[in-house]
Amino acid sequence: MTAVAVIGAAGRMGRATVDAVEAAGDLTLSASIGRNDDLVAGLEGADVAVVMTGPEGVDDIVATCVEQGVHAVVGTTGWTGPGLAKVRAALEKSPSTGVLLAPNFALGAVLLMRFAAEAAKHFESVEVVELHHPNKADAPSGTARHTAEQIAAARREAGVGPSPDATTASLDGARGADVEGVRVHSVRLRGLVAHEEVLLGGPGEQLTIRHDSFDRISFMPGVLLAVRQIANRPGLVQGLEHYL
Amino acid sequence: MTAVAVIGAAGRMGRATVDAVEAAGDLTLSASIGRNDDLVAGLEGADVAVVMTGPEGVDDIVATCVEQGVHAVVGTTGWTGPGLAKVRAALEKSPSTGVLLAPNFALGAVLLMRFAAEAAKHFESVEVVELHHPNKADAPSGTARHTAEQIAAARREAGVGPSPDATTASLDGARGADVEGVRVHSVRLRGLVAHEEVLLGGPGEQLTIRHDSFDRISFMPGVLLAVRQIANRPGLVQGLEHYL
Amino acid sequence: MTAVAVIGAAGRMGRATVDAVEAAGDLTLSASIGRNDDLVAGLEGADVAVVMTGPEGVDDIVATCVEQGVHAVVGTTGWTGPGLAKVRAALEKSPSTGVLLAPNFALGAVLLMRFAAEAAKHFESVEVVELHHPNKADAPSGTARHTAEQIAAARREAGVGPSPDATTASLDGARGADVEGVRVHSVRLRGLVAHEEVLLGGPGEQLTIRHDSFDRISFMPGVLLAVRQIANRPGLVQGLEHYL
Amino acid sequence: MTAVAVIGAAGRMGRATVDAVEAAGDLTLSASIGRNDDLVAGLEGADVAVVMTGPEGVDDIVATCVEQGVHAVVGTTGWTGPGLAKVRAALEKSPSTGVLLAPNFALGAVLLMRFAAEAAKHFESVEVVELHHPNKADAPSGTARHTAEQIAAARREAGVGPSPDATTASLDGARGADVEGVRVHSVRLRGLVAHEEVLLGGPGEQLTIRHDSFDRISFMPGVLLAVRQIANRPGLVQGLEHYL
Structure with missing residues (x-):
């Protein structure tokens, strides 16, 4: 069983992710993390984090996941050069952790x-x-x-x-x-x-x-596929196409 | 049998019209008129003229048809205000004649x-x-x-x-x-x-x-429909939609 | 204000109709009628009934609406000859009432x-x-x-x-x-x-x-259009196309 | 310059192939072969044959090409087991020759x-x-x-x-x-x-x-691509997809 923490769980994509994880027989939901929750505490026991927040501060969120050794599947868009640099720096210290940035999971x-x-x-x-x-x-x-x-x-x-x-x-x-x-x-x-x-x-x-x-549930098969594979994909990957 | 003169018979649309008229059992081709032919002589014996020329001088061509009492089905585009006025003036003197200007016969x-x-x-x-x-x-x-x-x-x-x-x-x-x-x-x-x-x-x-x-033969059913109906549509009509 | 009773209000189409009526400024919801409710009592004060039930017994429901002088906009499908005859018989005794049977309101x-x-x-x-x-x-x-x-x-x-x-x-x-x-x-x-x-x-x-x-809300503009016009359309009409 | 013989040159696909070969700067048409022409004589000097005949006897035609050491690009459809066996037998004796059977060259x-x-x-x-x-x-x-x-x-x-x-x-x-x-x-x-x-x-x-x-010229880029590559593809290949 892979333990999954959903960050940004109150948004529409976050809620759809929570539902999809709960419905999957091989995954277990370890935490639903909202804006005001303690991130490090929430990541406790998680193998993979799914990040579905708004763009603001997402680089810090992902860097924190990496520092905790939690793989991050990220649907948030609007990444900038400095944000990417922050994530790359975190990955250098934790080279077996994987980060997937995907603008579209369908x-x-x-x-x-x-x-x-x-x-x-x-x-x-x-x-x-x-x-x-x-x-x-x-x-x-x-x-x-x-x-x-x-x-x-x-x-x-x-x-x-x-x-x-x-x-x-x-x-x-x-x-x-x-x-x-x-x-x-x-x-x-x-x-x-x-x-x-x-x-x-x-x-x-x-x-x-x-x-x-037609519906945001179209993103869920792609999110789950990424959650299941990310442990074998260390480092930074941009685009779900690299997982197919 | 309706007698049809094709003006602009050497162009691609003109040639397709000649073929379509010749293939129609209820129509007969009275003349194929090119750039250097005498227009008035060519209109002799025609009931309807199909005009498929370039834009230059088309107003004079259509006015001449009207003056000869020959209905005009016109596929030429690029009409201007003065050109239309010339045709309307000719129609005033020959009110039972019909002119159809159609940018698209499909x-x-x-x-x-x-x-x-x-x-x-x-x-x-x-x-x-x-x-x-x-x-x-x-x-x-x-x-x-x-x-x-x-x-x-x-x-x-x-x-x-x-x-x-x-x-x-x-x-x-x-x-x-x-x-x-x-x-x-x-x-x-x-x-x-x-x-x-x-x-x-x-x-x-x-x-x-x-x-x-897919092919300019798509215009021919509309051209033939107009040739068959124009005797009952005196005056100036713009757009084949008024014939359907 | 037109008063509207929704029959079959617990189904998916019925609930969407209730929402649409409540959101319309010129309509008021007089009753939400379910399977176990008294139909005649529920129609009290209604100008128009919207019928979104299953096919079973719908002919009796519509006949009752007509007997109460309530116009009926009907989305239920699966009508049979005997069912239609029952509605026609009711309309003969109440000729100013309208019934619209529409298989598709989009x-x-x-x-x-x-x-x-x-x-x-x-x-x-x-x-x-x-x-x-x-x-x-x-x-x-x-x-x-x-x-x-x-x-x-x-x-x-x-x-x-x-x-x-x-x-x-x-x-x-x-x-x-x-x-x-x-x-x-x-x-x-x-x-x-x-x-x-x-x-x-x-x-x-x-x-x-x-x-x-893409969504059953696509039916609501057609339902509301019918509710607004049915008072001027006495008798039995089949198909929303007659209202456009 | 690759020398190309077109077999079935009188058919519509054959004529289109002749035109396409003649228009290609790196190819030369060595022969246009019809139903009544001597096949072996026609293949003289050809590097590649393009076969665009009807299904009847096509297996013998392709086997003859192989026996003459001429690669065969084949658009004819309707192949049967015995026909394929005949071609495979010929290829065994001439293993450096290529045959491509393609039902669709677009x-x-x-x-x-x-x-x-x-x-x-x-x-x-x-x-x-x-x-x-x-x-x-x-x-x-x-x-x-x-x-x-x-x-x-x-x-x-x-x-x-x-x-x-x-x-x-x-x-x-x-x-x-x-x-x-x-x-x-x-x-x-x-x-x-x-x-x-x-x-x-x-x-x-x-x-x-x-x-x-929209037009059979859509097959010509695929035919020419096959003509240019077949020398590097000995043996029997079915489907142009293997060349892309």
């Missing part, structure tokens, strides 16, 4: 990213469309931006040139945002949750890869 | 536009995505812009407010072009022909209407 | 059905794909079956022949179910809610109309 | 198949939808059937159980064809070419991978 989103980067080497054209509910503050989404960066890196490495585009007359914004040469379009619609589509085109054919997140 | 594209305008009155959010081959010079496409305008007009008339959008941090262009308050996104991909999608969202639901043009 | 689903029937007159080919969660017992869904029937009726009326199909060698089931000559395909996938797609094809083009229900 | 179709098999290990549910023009004789398509078999094999190997399905009342055919436990649905629509979609579902999420072939 298996489908992770597979989409990997497939898109692989396919983008073989197609002349590629663009990204992401679609979310209209209460979202940022456009494009972090996941879409990350997808576009992965695609751009794969194309550079494979020596594939830019997607062709003969546009000479355009309304402002029609052709989307430019993320390292990959066009990204953000749709906002009431009723949606989180959706992403990668469109690839070559002579006479199109390949489309789409992921739909 | 039945599916026309139905999409009508359905989108109707549905947009009932949904909180609406956006348009159009997708074309990468040799296209303008973004958004004329059809997508026209669709967005029709949607905007329907929403104004029904008293529906703007689509909600909480975006505060955005990369340039991510949220698309603004056409009378409707967001329009233009994708360019090798392999595509001409595709348009209207996305509508309300609490807990989405309605999507999509049209794909 | 505005998008109703619009899809109407648009599909209209478009199906203009296209050579049409098929329906419906996609639902894997706990659903029936295939195709009632909504998809109803959609196919509406399409078939529109094509018969317009004199459109059957969709072309040259299949000579087929695995059992590959070409879907045959609903009055319209092929219907049922997909079952974990994670989905309720989705329906109508695909129409003609030479060189495709028109696709898709509806996604 | 890179996107090959990637779809590979991604679908990989993803199907991680999702509870998976189904396949293929869509083609209505002149197609077989349902499901060979490519869709092959995709479903690859998915089924990947799931067996990963120990994933069957997709959940609670259907108890069904119209005949609604749930599609059963290919080794994977449901496959075949849509036939005027206007379409060849399209395939794999739908994967897990709790709260969906992953969709779709390939569209």
Whole structure:
């Protein structure tokens, strides 16, 4: 039985994690830790911590986990250079501990990213469309931006040139945002949750890869997979794709 | 038997029209008229002219058809105010003649536009995505812009407010072009022909209407439908939707 | 203020209706009626009843509403000939009362059905794909079956022949179910809610109309629209499309 | 310069291959071989043969290529056990020669198949939808059937159980064809070419991978890729996926 402490247990992702851990036969919940709880005491007896807090102070939280020898599966986003440096410094003193930073735990989103980067080497054209509910503050989404960066890196490495585009007359914004040469379009619609589509085109054919997140329970299989594997993955890993 | 003259018969749309007229049992081709042919002589004996020329001088061509009492089904785009005035003046002297100006003869594209305008009155959010081959010079496409305008007009008339959008941090262009308050996104991909999608969202639901043009033969059923009906539609009509 | 009684208030649709009525400024909840409550007493003071019960005994419930002069907006499905006859008999004695039987209150689903029937007159080919969660017992869904029937009726009326199909060698089931000559395909996938797609094809083009229900709150705008309009719609009406 | 002989050069795929070879700077067309031409004479001077004939006699054609030491890239489908045995026997005597049998040369179709098999290990549910023009004789398509078999094999190997399905009342055919436990649905629509979609579902999420072939030129990049690599791939290979 792996003992799991959930940090940020009062938030929506935290509560979903608590439920998922309690429902898993091979895991046991050692603590539900909120904002005002003592972190070091809460980590007592835990093998793995799942961190689902807001961005503020998350670097200290993860560093503390590492200092206590507790592996950390982290869903919090918004990491900065100094924050990462703090975690790396802690890991140097505890090299057998693992930290996974994952912006998206949905298996489908992770597979989409990997497939898109692989396919983008073989197609002349590629663009990204992401679609979310209209209460979202940022456009494009972090996941879409990350997808576009992965695609751009794969194309550079494979020596594939830019997607062709003969546009000479355009309304402002029609052709989307430019993320390292990959066009990204953000749709906002009431009723949606989180959706992403990668469109690839070559002579006479199109390949489309789409992921739909309908509910945050879609993140739980990825969280549990990480909890089960992290003991074998010491050091800092960024992106759940490295676990698949 | 309705006698049909095709003007602009050497272009790709013109040739497709010639083939379609010749294949129709109830129509007969009276003339194939090119750039250097005598227009008045060519219209001799024609009931209907199908005009598939470039924009230059098209107003004079259509006015001449009207003066000869020949109905005109016009696929040429890029009409200006003075051009329209010239056609209206000719129609005043020949009030039983019909002129149809249609930017898109694909039945599916026309139905999409009508359905989108109707549905947009009932949904909180609406956006348009159009997708074309990468040799296209303008973004958004004329059809997508026209669709967005029709949607905007329907929403104004029904008293529906703007689509909600909480975006505060955005990369340039991510949220698309603004056409009378409707967001329009233009994708360019090798392999595509001409595709348009209207996305509508309300609490807990989405309605999507999509049209794909794979081949210019998709325009022919609409052209023939117009040729068969125009005798009963005197005066100037803009948009094939009025014929359905 | 219109007074609304919700019958079947303990079910999931019933609870959602109670919440929606309470949140609407122009409606007031006069009663939440469950299985063991006195129906006639519960209808006291109500202008409109919303019926969200199971199929058993629903004909008696609706007949009682009519006898009390209370309009009935009914989401319960599975109506039979004898049940409908009972409601019609009650309406004969109370001709100013309205009854609406609607298998689907999502505005998008109703619009899809109407648009599909209209478009199906203009296209050579049409098929329906419906996609639902894997706990659903029936295939195709009632909504998809109803959609196919509406399409078939529109094509018969317009004199459109059957969709072309040259299949000579087929695995059992590959070409879907045959609903009055319209092929219907049922997909079952974990994670989905309720989705329906109508695909129409003609030479060189495709028109696709898709509806996604992500959440049962998508039914509430249609329920409230019906509650507000039913006083002006005496007699028996089947399908929310007649209210749009 | 690699010298290429095209066998079946009068068919539509054969002509497209001839055009593609002639347009490629690093390839030269050594022969266009039709039904009545002498095969051995035609293969003279060729490094690689591209075989785009009908199924009848294709095993003898490929065996002859191998006997002449000419690598064979084969798009002909409908291979049988005895036919394969004949080719294997020829390869035993000429072990440095390569034969590639590929039912689909579109890179996107090959990637779809590979991604679908990989993803199907991680999702509870998976189904396949293929869509083609209505002149197609077989349902499901060979490519869709092959995709479903690859998915089924990947799931067996990963120990994933069957997709959940609670259907108890069904119209005949609604749930599609059963290919080794994977449901496959075949849509036939005027206007379409060849399209395939794999739908994967897990709790709260969906992953969709779709390939569209709009034109047979989509096969040419895959054919040329095979022509360029086959000298390094001796023996019999089935499926272009092994070349990517």
